[in-house]
Amino acid sequence: xxxxxxxxxxxxIRARNGMSHxxxxxxxxxxxxxALQAARDVYTRRGEGLSIWVVPxxxxxxxxxxxxGQMFEPTASKIYRHPTFYELPDEVANM
Amino acid sequence: MYxxxxxxxxxxxxxxxxxxxxxxxxxxxxxxxxxxxDWMPAAYRKTLVRQISQHAHSxxxxxLPEGNWVTRAPxxxxxxxxxxxxxxxxxxxxxxxxxxxxxxxxxEELVDQLLSGKAKYSSIFNYPTLNWADxxxxxxxxDGAAILNQIPLCxxxxxxxxxxxxxxxxxxxxxxxxxxxxxxxxxxGTAAQQxxxxxxxxxxxxPALMMFGPSDKDSKHSAVSMKWxxxxxxxxxxxxxxxxxxxxxxxxxxxxxPDPDLKLNEETGHWEHGEPDWDEFYNTIQGNGICxxxxxxxxxxxxxxxxxxxxxxxxxxxKQAAKKSAALGGRT
Numbered sequence: 001x002x003x004x005x006x007x008x009x010x011x012x013i014r015a016r017n018g019m020s021h022x023x024x025x026x027x028x029x030x031x032x033x034x035a036l037q038a039a040r041d042v043y044t045r046r047g048e049g050l051s052i053w054v055v056p057x058x059x060x061x062x063x064x065x066x067x068x069g070q071m072f073e074p075t076a077s078k079i080y081r082h083p084t085f086y087e088l089p090d091e092v093a094n095m
Numbered sequence: 096m097y098x099x100x101x102x103x104x105x106x107x108x109x110x111x112x113x114x115x116x117x118x119x120x121x122x123x124x125x126x127x128x129x130x131x132x133d134w135m136p137a138a139y140r141k142t143l144v145r146q147i148s149q150h151a152h153s154x155x156x157x158x159l160p161e162g163n164w165v166t167r168a169p170x171x172x173x174x175x176x177x178x179x180x181x182x183x184x185x186x187x188x189x190x191x192x193x194x195x196x197x198x199x200x201x202x203e204e205l206v207d208q209l210l211s212g213k214a215k216y217s218s219i220f221n222y223p224t225l226n227w228a229d230x231x232x233x234x235x236x237x238d239g240a241a242i243l244n245q246i247p248l249c250x251x252x253x254x255x256x257x258x259x260x261x262x263x264x265x266x267x268x269x270x271x272x273x274x275x276x277x278x279x280x281x282x283x284g285t286a287a288q289q290x291x292x293x294x295x296x297x298x299x300x301x302p303a304l305m306m307f308g309p310s311d312k313d314s315k316h317s318a319v320s321m322k323w324x325x326x327x328x329x330x331x332x333x334x335x336x337x338x339x340x341x342x343x344x345x346x347x348x349x350x351x352x353p354d355p356d357l358k359l360n361e362e363t364g365h366w367e368h369g370e371p372d373w374d375e376f377y378n379t380i381q382g383n384g385i386c387x388x389x390x391x392x393x394x395x396x397x398x399x400x401x402x403x404x405x406x407x408x409x410x411x412x413x414k415q416a417a418k419k420s421a422a423l424g425g426r427t
Contacts (some may be wrong), residue, residue, distance in 0.1 A: 020258055051130065078416040080176045081183075083268040086276040093349045095239075095364055 009035040010060060012041055014051040021053050029054075111136050123324050128254035129196040139323055142252050144198050144324065145214075151191035152209045152216040155392050158184045160224040161233060169227060176273050177230060183270065187263045194255040205252035210395050218376060221384030223303050228281055228288075228295035234274015236303040236341065238295070242267045243337050244307065256325075275344070282349055289349075296345070297353045304368075305376045307334040313373075335365060342366045 006028040012021035024043045029035035035054040043049065063071055081083050088095060104389075115134055122129065158181045165181070168174035177362040192202055196208055208214035219237055224230065245267065248260040281288045308314060308330040342359070347350050356369035378384065 013128075017126075018254055018257060078179060079176070080172070080273070081269060083181050083272050085269070086272040088272060088275060088279070089347055092275065092344050095268070095275060095344070 005022040006030055007035075009039070010056040011035075011039040012053040013039075013043055015049060017050065020095040024048075025050065026057060028056070030081070031050050097250060104107060113140075120322070123252050123322075126324075127252075128257065130254045138319075139325075140198050142320070142323075143256065144195055146152055147191055147195040147256055147259075148200070148208065149196075149203045149215050149217075151188045151195060151205065152214055153220065154184050154188035154191060155209075156216045156394060157218045157237075159390055159393055160220055160222070160386075162231060164227060164230050168230075173230075173277065179269050180234070180273065183266050187266070190259040190262055191256075194253075194259040198253045206398065210391070212382065212391065215380060217306060218379040218384060219302050219306050221379050221386045221390060222299065223386055225298070226291045226295060228278065228291040229299065231274045231277030231281065231292070232295035232299045233268050235273075235278060235344070236274075236299050237306070238270040239266055240303050240306045240337050241342060242271060243333055243340070247333075250262050250324070250326040275348070278348055292348070293350050296350055300353050301371050301375075304334055304337070304371045305379075307331075307337065309373065309376070315333050338366045338368050340363075344387050345402070348402070401422065 010026050011024045013082045015022045027038040029038045039052050216320045245264050251257045278292050281292050311329045311331040314330050360367050364398050
């Protein structure tokens with residue numbers, strides 16, 4: 001008897017009205033509908049969610065962690081992108 | 096405010112289920128956010144597609160007047176700042192297009208509506224940026240006006256729009272502050288530089304006031320947008336907030352605002368101001384402003400000249416996919 005691996009799904013939950021879905025974790029399930037059911041049972045037993053998305057884990061494309069430097073470091077030197085870079089007179093400081 | 100011509104919701108009479116409509120309105124009244132998969136009246140959907148896409152188009156077209164100065168920025172620092180700001184505007188356009196797409200319209204359709212002239216964008220971007228101080232005045236006045244419009248939009252009833260606006264508002268503060276900072280630097284300069292600041296403000300003040308859209312007495316559809324909580328304040332209320340915030344900033348800067356009627360009402364604490372030239376406003380909205388034709392020409396050119404890039408990317412992706420499936424095919 002050969003058993004197929006059950007596909008993995010990533011679970012995203014909208015915790016409260018108006019918020020975006022956030023990653024909560026993952027579940028194994030044979031299809032999308034069962035993944036939704038499993039996600040409900042695993043991640044929202046205490047009213048943690050108003051809405052659930054499940055996405056096949058294999059469909060998520062992530063950057064290579066080794067490329068973190070070239071992906072994100074260049075923004076570190078661009079301090080002028082932050083409002084605090086500009087010193088304004090006290091009278092208008094809350095602009 | 097980048098959504099001025101879009102304060103007019105599309106109202107289609109009598110086609111919606113009364114019960115569903117009542118339940119929908121009750122959700123709005125409870126401050127529940129409406130999400131893309133929720134039931135919504137067709138007119139709500141249509142109004143939002145128009146408003147959000149007009150807002151997106153404004154961000155994208157808004158890159159043009161500032162782009163005009165990138166190669167002539169007076170220092171590397173100012174050039175880097177200007178580039179960063181323009182890049183943000185492009186990003187804001189993308190957040191907003193994505194929010195509009197959740198309502199079932201495609202990016203291609205939206206871009207096509209802009210390029211064909213069917214969709215509008217904010218009148219403010221049809222004014223030229225004639226001297227370097229315009230870059231500062233755009234940040235201070237135009238982004239300042241946009242911020243006041245956008246803060247209430249963070250509480251808009253449609254979830255994806257409100258979340259896009261929250262993201263955008265976080266980034267706008269830098270835009271306004273860099274503009275004001277630029278103007279302060281020029282005001283510390285020569286008399287000629289100070290005159291450039293005054294000239295830029297003289298030209299952009301009234302167009303900035305027009306960004307809030309027509310006067311309340313001429314904005315007859317506003318009530319539906321308020322009822323649906325797409326809009327939270329009327330055009331005139333937002334315009335007043337803007338004048339109240341900006342008039343003292345002009346004083347600190349040491350320039351005058353080109354409105355002889357502008358004065359502080361000590362009793363109300365509000366600044367009284369004159370009326371913008373509404374003929375000029377409608378003329379600009381209808382496509383006859385100073386730069387309308389140039390802006391559209393530039394957008395169309397950018398789109399057409401970018402076609403080969405989009406095609407090349409798709410051809411490359413197709414080739415990679417074919418390679419991959421051939422490799423897999425070889426194995427089975």
